Amino acid sequence: MRVLVLFAHPVETSFHAALHLAMVGALRRAGHEVDDCDLYAEGFDPVLSREERLRYHDLATNRQAVEADVDRLLRAEALVIMAPVWNFGFPAILKGFFDRVMLPGVSFRMVDGRARPNLQHIRSLTAVVSYGGTRWASALMGDPPRKLVRRWLRGMIRPWSPVRYLALYGMNRATEADRDAFLAKVVQAADRL
Template identity: 65%
Template sequence: MRVLVLYAHPVPESFGAAIHETVVASLKAAGHEVDDCDLYAEGFDPVLSPDERRGYHDTDANAQPVAAYVERVKAAEALVLCFPVWNFGYPAILKGFLDRVFLPGVSFKMVDGKAQPALHNIRRLAAVTSYGGSRWRAFLMGNPPRKAVCRALRAVCHPLARTTYLAHYDMNLSTPASRAAFLQKVETKLAVF
């Protein structure tokens, strides 16, 4: 399967980087073709310009500023997001990617004023992430990142797409053992992705 990995963390020695390395290695070991998109390393500009916003609904031209990324999304059969949860959301660079690349005509199409999913090529969706706080705290806050992946992002994929959400909670209190156990869980889950 062709898997697009979207990675969003600026620090190469972070636990986020270890998660990313585990994700890519596990997918490759399982025989998948991996397109590893490190948004920071590639210098992705997350800022939607005024002209891009004005032309947002022009499906003949809206993807031109990010055409290479649109092609990578369209070529993928699966999408894996690797990101830390910051302020109960995506890092700005990942949010900006979704704002600029998941456009009308790309991730959805408008039919009679209603959005319909258009990423039918994406049949598997996963997020591998970490939270500073506990699972309980995330639950009390409504766990916006999980909903953003499992509901909003899932809604633009193939109707039968399967979703996996793997999170290491309580990073503020994590230990080498808890981090190693999480990486092992990621490896195990992605071995059968």
């Protein structure tokens, strides 16, 4: 399976970087073709420009600024998102990827004024996230990243595809044993893709 891994963490020595390396390695060992997109290392520009927004609904021109990223997404059969949760949301670089690449004609198409899913080629979605705070604190805030993955992104891919949301809550107080157990869970998820 062709897997697009979207990784969003600026520090190469972080725990999330270790999760990323473990996931990519496990996917490759399982025989998957991995397109490893490290948004920070690749210098992805998350800012939606005025011109891009003006062309947003023009299917003939809306991909111009992000054509290579669109092509990567359209080639994928599985999508793996790996990012920390900061201030109850994904890092700005990942949010910018969604804003700039998940375009009309790419992730959805307009039919009679309504958005219809257009990523039917993606048949597996996995998110690997870490939260500094507790699950309780995230729930009180509505846990926007979980909803984005389990509702918004799920609604764009092939119906009934598996969607996994692996979250390590309380990262600020996690022990080495907690981190090791979560790392093992991430590797197992790669095996079940």
